[in-house]
Amino acid sequence: MRIYAFEKRVRKEAFLYIFLFMLMTVLTAEVPALPQSVEAAPPPVIAKAESCMGCHASNDSVMQFSNKETMSVFVDQKEFSKTAHAALLCTDCHRRVFLGTHPGRVIESKKAFTKEASDGCRNCHRDDQLRKKATHAAIIDRPDAPLCAECHGGHRVLRINEWKSSLSGKDYCLMCHRQVIDTTLASGEKLSLRIDPANLASSVHNKHDCSDCHTEYTRESHPIKMFASSREHSISVAGICRKCHEDKAALVKGSTHYNLSFQVGETLVRQGNPKAPVCTDCHGFHTVGPKTTYEMMSGVPCRKCHEDIFRIYAKSVHGRAKEKGEHRAPLCASCHFAHEVNFTAMTDKIKGACLGCHKGIEDIHNKWLPNAELHLSAVACAACHVPAAEKGIALQLIDQDTGKPFTREQILQLLGKTSEELTELLDAHGEGLTSYELFYIVRQLNRKETGAKVTFLGRMDIMKYSDAHQLSLKNIAIRECESCHSKESGFLKRVTLAVLRTDGGMDRYRAQPDAVSSVFMTLSSKQFYLLGGTRFALLDWAGMFVVLCGILVPVLHITARVLTAPLRRSPKAEDLHKGDKS
Amino acid sequence: MKRVFLHPLTVRIWHWINTACFLVLIFTGLQLRYSEMPNLTKFKTAVDVHNLFGFLLIADFLLWLGFYAITGKIRIYVPLDLKKFLTGAIRQARYYGYGLFRGEKNPHHATADDKFNPLQQSAYFMIMLILMPVQIITGILLWDIRRFAGWISLLGGLRVVDIAHVAVFFFLSAFLFVHVYLTTLGRTPLEHIKAMFTGYEEVDENGK
Numbered sequence: 123m124r125i126y127a128f129e130k131r132v133r134k135e136a137f138l139y140i141f142l143f144m145l146m147t148v149l150t151a152e153v154p155a156l157p158q159s160v161e162a163a164p165p166p167v168i169a170k171a172e173s174c175m176g177c178h179a180s181n182d183s184v185m186q187f188s189n190k191e192t193m194s195v196f197v198d199q200k201e202f203s204k205t206a207h208a209a210l211l212c213t214d215c216h217r218r219v220f221l222g223t224h225p226g227r228v229i230e231s232k233k234a235f236t237k238e239a240s241d242g243c244r245n246c247h248r249d250d251q252l253r254k255k256a257t258h259a260a261i262i263d264r265p266d267a268p269l270c271a272e273c274h275g276g277h278r279v280l281r282i283n284e285w286k287s288s289l290s291g292k293d294y295c296l297m298c299h300r301q302v303i304d305t306t307l308a309s310g311e312k313l314s315l316r317i318d319p320a321n322l323a324s325s326v327h328n329k330h331d332c333s334d335c336h337t338e339y340t341r342e343s344h345p346i347k348m349f350a351s352s353r354e355h356s357i358s359v360a361g362i363c364r365k366c367h368e369d370k371a372a373l374v375k376g377s378t379h380y381n382l383s384f385q386v387g388e389t390l391v392r393q394g395n396p397k398a399p400v401c402t403d404c405h406g407f408h409t410v411g412p413k414t415t416y417e418m419m420s421g422v423p424c425r426k427c428h429e430d431i432f433r434i435y436a437k438s439v440h441g442r443a444k445e446k447g448e449h450r451a452p453l454c455a456s457c458h459f460a461h462e463v464n465f466t467a468m469t470d471k472i473k474g475a476c477l478g479c480h481k482g483i484e485d486i487h488n489k490w491l492p493n494a495e496l497h498l499s500a501v502a503c504a505a506c507h508v509p510a511a512e513k514g515i516a517l518q519l520i521d522q523d524t525g526k527p528f529t530r531e532q533i534l535q536l537l538g539k540t541s542e543e544l545t546e547l548l549d550a551h552g553e554g555l556t557s558y559e560l561f562y563i564v565r566q567l568n569r570k571e572t573g574a575k576v577t578f579l580g581r582m583d584i585m586k587y588s589d590a591h592q593l594s595l596k597n598i599a600i601r602e603c604e605s606c607h608s609k610e611s612g613f614l615k616r617v618t619l620a621v622l623r624t625d626g627g628m629d630r631y632r633a634q635p636d637a638v639s640s641v642f643m644t645l646s647s648k649q650f651y652l653l654g655g656t657r658f659a660l661l662d663w664a665g666m667f668v669v670l671c672g673i674l675v676p677v678l679h680i681t682a683r684v685l686t687a688p689l690r691r692s693p694k695a696e697d698l699h700k701g702d703k704s
Numbered sequence: 705m706k707r708v709f710l711h712p713l714t715v716r717i718w719h720w721i722n723t724a725c726f727l728v729l730i731f732t733g734l735q736l737r738y739s740e741m742p743n744l745t746k747f748k749t750a751v752d753v754h755n756l757f758g759f760l761l762i763a764d765f766l767l768w769l770g771f772y773a774i775t776g777k778i779r780i781y782v783p784l785d786l787k788k789f790l791t792g793a794i795r796q797a798r799y800y801g802y803g804l805f806r807g808e809k810n811p812h813h814a815t816a817d818d819k820f821n822p823l824q825q826s827a828y829f830m831i832m833l834i835l836m837p838v839q840i841i842t843g844i845l846l847w848d849i850r851r852f853a854g855w856i857s858l859l860g861g862l863r864v865v866d867i868a869h870v871a872v873f874f875f876l877s878a879f880l881f882v883h884v885y886l887t888t889l890g891r892t893p894l895e896h897i898k899a900m901f902t903g904y905e906e907v908d909e910n911g912k
Binding site for chain 1 (some may be wrong): 874878885
């Protein structure tokens, strides 16, 4: 509305000027011509400025660009009069502003307008003159060089130092950092030092001053930091985040990401491992959004590294529900957690995540699944709910009393072996561990001097963890008991020994399929048994022999009775024959 | 010939329920253990039926135990006189392995208080007082391995319990053939079986 009012006023004045011009034409027809020099003189500056200021003195007026940006067109005449340009006419700089087309000409963007205005500066401040100053010389030929007005201001044109002294907070820093500036790191990478004020304004940190995070930077101090690589820079910035977000940092400490990046990883990262994410890899630097940003399909930071998994997830029952706008459908962090990101394989954590949303799942399974609670503890959700996934048995070494799995480090300690020796032991001949080798490991771990009570626990799990992300609709989940409870089950064809690492991950070593149904497993696996699946052949043969004996007794006895029938036909024998009893 | 009352009603009820349970448990047990072999029924049905008849068998066993314990007749299962038992067992074994073929009479004469010959007595003693309790206990443990995890661990682990249950299963299955065959060795092939319905069996006037 104000723009219309502004135009109305300008049109009014335009009519006034046209009227005055016509009046002057009529009058001058009767008046002798003025000397030529007087005719050529520019109109009085004050008069011109005043005609512009008729509108531009109002700080209510705004200009709208075609990209919808808006800008105040207020000119502080008092401030302007103090500048070096006080003597200039408005049109000396704004050369494309003409009464006939102004206002009304639509400019594309604020940037385009700033460029147009800054081009006005170059009418007087020529390139050769600018090059004399090192700061200008350094940027003048760059296509992305900041525009004059971006550093020196529009009407209140000042030297940088003069500007900075009048600015406070973020504006002081953004004076330079909103420009396209970067630095080249030792690695050759370019690190952008530009901060987009718009992004900063929309971030959750928009109320903070720069120095709240960048504490060592003040008006008086601007240390030049050198980083070997952008990775090292990110790690350094993560340290800044931790100052306020200690709670999140504590959660991260137990995560896979932390172990990759800090624990082992402080070295790993320095060695060039770019895979370990730190705060900024997920949240960005100055664009940290609210929590909801990361709870949308489009905003999931995990995709940056785990796009392959994300694609699988997107096709799952959860992914499709999320895509349709079902806000309760889980995303990555719903199961893996946002900061304490961890391996979920065979941990209770992932099951906890499933059961966290799927309340009463035990009751639902209990309706049709015998020993539902047992199944839920021994079978990974994905083993049934991802019908297409390749499945197998993962044997874990657990404490017989507490049920807790032993980590690789604990196993090494109990065995008194190095990690390499353990790997050698678990992968000795490349044909998979035999039942005796598995038994031998348990026997070694349970040596008298260790005092440990180790046994195998077997769990039904999927072989590729990526498969766990393609959870399907429950009506196509596996419900046939025979899928597992059979000697022919696919589970029994893939047996691995899963050794838990300290970081929560699993090292898997192949075992021979018949290892789980061996007699040695009876001795080494006190808590794992799969009805119909883990039966061992010796017992079957012995059983068959016993039953065969049971059948043979009557068969042989009847045969003997038939063969000896003539003996009993004698009169003496017939007399004796009465009264047989079982 | 005279009729002797051998099997009280409670015993007859117990016996035939026991028979039904044995048959159902054997077939469902086979299906559970060898699910990839003869597909008689679905695994889940086999589980449900096995559990149901397992508990029915337990109830039936308790009926048997209660009856024999309350009436004090349980002693017919227990060989109290070892010397008599041993000589009787040898005599009975000789009869089945030799005398029967020659047409000799059965040396044992059943009465209500002395129903079993020494071989039967030892076999049933082992079955009813050792194997059945083992089978019932292991069956209960395997029915809910999570609930009874502590007991299972105490007995040496899940597989040990499973092996015990399966071994008894094989033995009882084998015994079933022998048991049914021996019932046909009466005066007529169906005499003993009839007696288990009527309770009465015909014997010679002099008890033989």
